[in-house]
Structures are given as structure tokens and as C-alpha cells.
Amino acid sequence: MRRPQRGTLRDVRRGNRSLLLRTLYFGHELSRHDLSRLTGLSPATVSNVVGDLIADGIVVEAGAVDSDGGRPRTLLRVQESYGYVVGVDVGETRVRLELFDLSMTEKAKAEYALEPRRHEPSVVVDHILTGLRSVLADAGVDESQVLGIGIGVPGIVEQRPELLIHARAFGWNGVPLGDRLRAGTAIPIFADNGAQTMGQAELWFGAGVGARHVVMTLIGTGVGASIITDGATYRGVSSSAGEWGHTTIAVNGRACRCGGVGCLEAYVGAEAILASHGAGHLPGGDEESALAAMLTDPAARPVLDEAVAFLGAGLGNLINLFNPERIIVGGWAGLLLGRALLPEIRAAAARHALAQPMAQVSIELGRLGPEAVALGAATLVVEDFLLRSGTPRHA
Missing domain, CATH: 1.10.10.10 (Winged helix-like DNA-binding domain superfamily/Winged helix DNA-binding domain)
Structure with a gap:
């Protein structure tokens, strides 16, 4: 022994x-x-x-x-100027980069539109590298001063040395995003699911501060969640935990873009809600404006009521499974729905949750806005920096 x-x-x-x-x-x-x-x-x-x-x-x-x-x-x-960190939000309609100092004060940002149906890895990598050069130039920061680049992406991130990304919505299956980016920069690369990075941002700086057991939900075009237990993110065996949007909410239900049927995302994702209302696919991916308009349209109320009912069932499942003290509703679509319909969402969750865990949980809106994915991605670098006791990876 x-x-x-x-x-x-x-x-x-x-x-x-x-x-x-x-x-x-x-x-x-x-x-x-x-x-x-x-x-x-x-x-x-x-x-x-x-x-x-x-x-x-x-x-x-x-x-x-x-x-x-x-x-x-x-x-x-x-010392906030000791080093800088970059956060990247790879979304369905855009790639957004933000440069922060160590106090998480934004120093520069850049954003690039994506074609909603085109997410080739080469396009995303080019946007990230172009954005990196842009934010560094705007802030007057040298690449050697950057401690790392954190990236939030939809889908599953295998935390191997090569960072393999499985994003079904993008058509990505094991894309070595880290290796592709390292061909254009020597800055250390970190990546995680966008819901996970948003959850960490809210836990550090937003609606999750002070809580130990939290579920952060991200509702945008798609749907995901970050499960935080005793202050740590639960990832599962291969970092795929949190695919809440692909839990089955209706047996033999609607087809989901993941290839399954009856997924929660097929009922409460923005794309699904707009399709139910007859909006379908929008040129330019302006789903946000279309959903905002739905919320003020009386004719859209039946569709919204259905979405709230399914969302409540999904939240009730989270409450019964994980007994969190706080559920945070985030993502651009989640914030739009929550600002207009939060009492209805809470009531729908109560109809599907057991009385005791429901009495112990609060359902709140995220405080950091849709940009929290990039902020949370940047905290991946800060977390590593703190764990390494302040020694940069490339030192």
C-alpha cells in the first residue's frame, strides 16, 4: 500500500x-x-x-x-492593473468579447454578428481573434498582460487539455476550439458552457451572491442551466450536466433541434415561442425584438401562457430534484419573460413543485443582464489565477 x-x-x-x-x-x-x-x-x-x-x-x-x-x-x-482577462460569449447570433481588469471593470468590447444558421468553427475563431486584437488596441493593453481568455459556448465542453466542444445547435461535434485559437494567440484559453459561465458571474457578482445552493437558468434561443451545490458548480462525468433544455417535458411532444422530442427547449426557447406564434425564423436573427413585441400583443397571450406553463413545470422539476435556495432566471429571453411575467412563472413553478422545497426557494431574475455570459467567461481566468496563487499560466 x-x-x-x-x-x-x-x-x-x-x-x-x-x-x-x-x-x-x-x-x-x-x-x-x-x-x-x-x-x-x-x-x-x-x-x-x-x-x-x-x-x-x-x-x-x-x-x-x-x-x-x-x-x-x-x-x-x-492591484486591478496587474493583469487583464478577456471574456467571450459565443451565442447563436453574435460573438461578443469584453476586456476586463482584475476588478472586473470593462476596458473595451467588440461584437460580431453571426448568421443564425452558420456557425462554422473557422468563422467563430476568426471573430474571436479579430475581436481580441480590437479590444487590446482600444484599451492600449499588450497581449503579454492578458492572463487568459475565457469563452462561454452553447453545448457541452469537455475539459480535456484540447477543450473539445460539442454544440449540436452549431453542428459542432468535438471541435478542438482551444487548439484552433492557439494557432493565433499564445494567451491561455479556458472554456465552459454559457449557462455555467453566466451562473458563475451571478454567483460572484449578481443575484447569487451569498447563496450556496443555486440553479442559474439561461433562456435564449436555446435553454440551459448551471447547478451550483454548496458553492461549487456540478458538472457530471463529462461536464455535460446542466442540459436542462433537453430534459423531456412532454412524451412524444414537439421535435427539438437537438434531434429529440418533447424537450423543454422546444416549448420555452425563444425560437420555439416565436414559431408557436407564427413568427418562424427571422431574417438577421432579431428574435429579441420579436419576443419583446409578443409580450405587448394581446393576441400572443395564449402562446405566452403555454410557455409559462411549461417553464413552470421545468422549474418545478429543478426544485424537486435539487432543493435549491435560489433559482435565477437569466438569458435575454428569460429576462424579457421574467420582467413581464415573473408572478405567473412563480405560480406555475409552485403547481409542479413539492410544498416543502418550494417554500424554501426564491425565484429571481438575474441582475447582470444578457452580457453576464462574457463576464462569467472572464471569471474562469480569474478563478484559475486565484487557484494558482497569483502565478500566471504563461509566466
Whole structure:
């Protein structure tokens, strides 16, 4: 039998550094005393690690605050200009890029339209690389200052070294997106499902702050979800967990674009709602304007009532399965529906959920807007940076 491996002193130091850096990042401005109290590390350890972080330029002093009967305590914060991160939202009708500093303040953005029925990998890769050059030039940032590029995509992301993307709606089956992008940039690449990245953004900065058990739903042209249990995203064996839109809601029901029948997406996705109303496929992919118009059209009420009923059933299933404390409705279509019909959606969910878990959950709208996919994608890079205790991957 092999003996368990004991952590080396270097491992302990790296762990302490990561813990302190993460605590300071989310605490914004803290003193050394605060860091010792929040992490349980000794004042001497905190002082040594903070000294290293300041020497590396990752942490800076941010003024002082009075203490009880003693000398003022120096406040510390993460230096927002230490590095930059890029978030990319690969959607059905657009590719959107945003450049952020480490405080997640947007520095530049770029957006490129996609033909709704054309999503060849080469087209998406070209848009990402063109957008990368654009946002760096607009912000005056050198590529060497970028810690990573995070990408939110529809479909399943296999977290192998080559990042294989399976996006049925795009016709992608095992597309090595990371390898294709690395042909045009040396910046580290990260990727995840768009619902997962939106969920992380809302958990860090939006409607999920303070919650430990959350389901983030993304309703746009398609439908997905991010399941967060005890503060961590549940991914399943091959990172395909969260395909809520392709759970069966009606046996022998409508055909879904995934090839199945009776999927939730075939009833509550924007494309499905518009098709039920007779709008069909819209030139230019302007589904958002069409859905907004439906919400003010009395003649569309039966179609919307049906969508709310199916959405309520889908939410009830999530409540019964996962017993979350919070469900967040997001995505551009989810926000449009929620702003107009949230009481009806809550009532529909209550009709399909068990009384006890329903009484324990709140159903809320996302606070970060449809752009949360790109913001959440950028947090993939920040998460890696914090876990690596502030050491860039390409250092």
C-alpha cells in the first residue's frame, strides 16, 4: 500500500498564498488583521505572504483605517492593473468579447454578428481573434498582460487539455476550439458552457451572491442551466450536466433541434415561442425584438401562457430534484419573460413543485443582464489565477 503523500512546505506556502489572495479579492479592501481573522492564518504567516504579494505587484496598499485603541491599520487590495482577462460569449447570433481588469471593470468590447444558421468553427475563431486584437488596441493593453481568455459556448465542453466542444445547435461535434485559437494567440484559453459561465458571474457578482445552493437558468434561443451545490458548480462525468433544455417535458411532444422530442427547449426557447406564434425564423436573427413585441400583443397571450406553463413545470422539476435556495432566471429571453411575467412563472413553478422545497426557494431574475455570459467567461481566468496563487499560466 502506498503511503499518502504529505504536502511539501512549498505546497503549504502556495496554499496559504492562494487562500489569502482569494480572500482579499472577494473582500476588496482588508487589513492584515482582517485577513488573519478571516483565514485563520497566523499574523506572521499573513505578514510574510502579503509581503510576497506586494513584492510581486499583485497586492497594493489602499489607505488606512482606524483600529480600536491602536495604530491605524493599513488596508490592502488586489492591484486591478496587474493583469487583464478577456471574456467571450459565443451565442447563436453574435460573438461578443469584453476586456476586463482584475476588478472586473470593462476596458473595451467588440461584437460580431453571426448568421443564425452558420456557425462554422473557422468563422467563430476568426471573430474571436479579430475581436481580441480590437479590444487590446482600444484599451492600449499588450497581449503579454492578458492572463487568459475565457469563452462561454452553447453545448457541452469537455475539459480535456484540447477543450473539445460539442454544440449540436452549431453542428459542432468535438471541435478542438482551444487548439484552433492557439494557432493565433499564445494567451491561455479556458472554456465552459454559457449557462455555467453566466451562473458563475451571478454567483460572484449578481443575484447569487451569498447563496450556496443555486440553479442559474439561461433562456435564449436555446435553454440551459448551471447547478451550483454548496458553492461549487456540478458538472457530471463529462461536464455535460446542466442540459436542462433537453430534459423531456412532454412524451412524444414537439421535435427539438437537438434531434429529440418533447424537450423543454422546444416549448420555452425563444425560437420555439416565436414559431408557436407564427413568427418562424427571422431574417438577421432579431428574435429579441420579436419576443419583446409578443409580450405587448394581446393576441400572443395564449402562446405566452403555454410557455409559462411549461417553464413552470421545468422549474418545478429543478426544485424537486435539487432543493435549491435560489433559482435565477437569466438569458435575454428569460429576462424579457421574467420582467413581464415573473408572478405567473412563480405560480406555475409552485403547481409542479413539492410544498416543502418550494417554500424554501426564491425565484429571481438575474441582475447582470444578457452580457453576464462574457463576464462569467472572464471569471474562469480569474478563478484559475486565484487557484494558482497569483502565478500566471504563461509566466
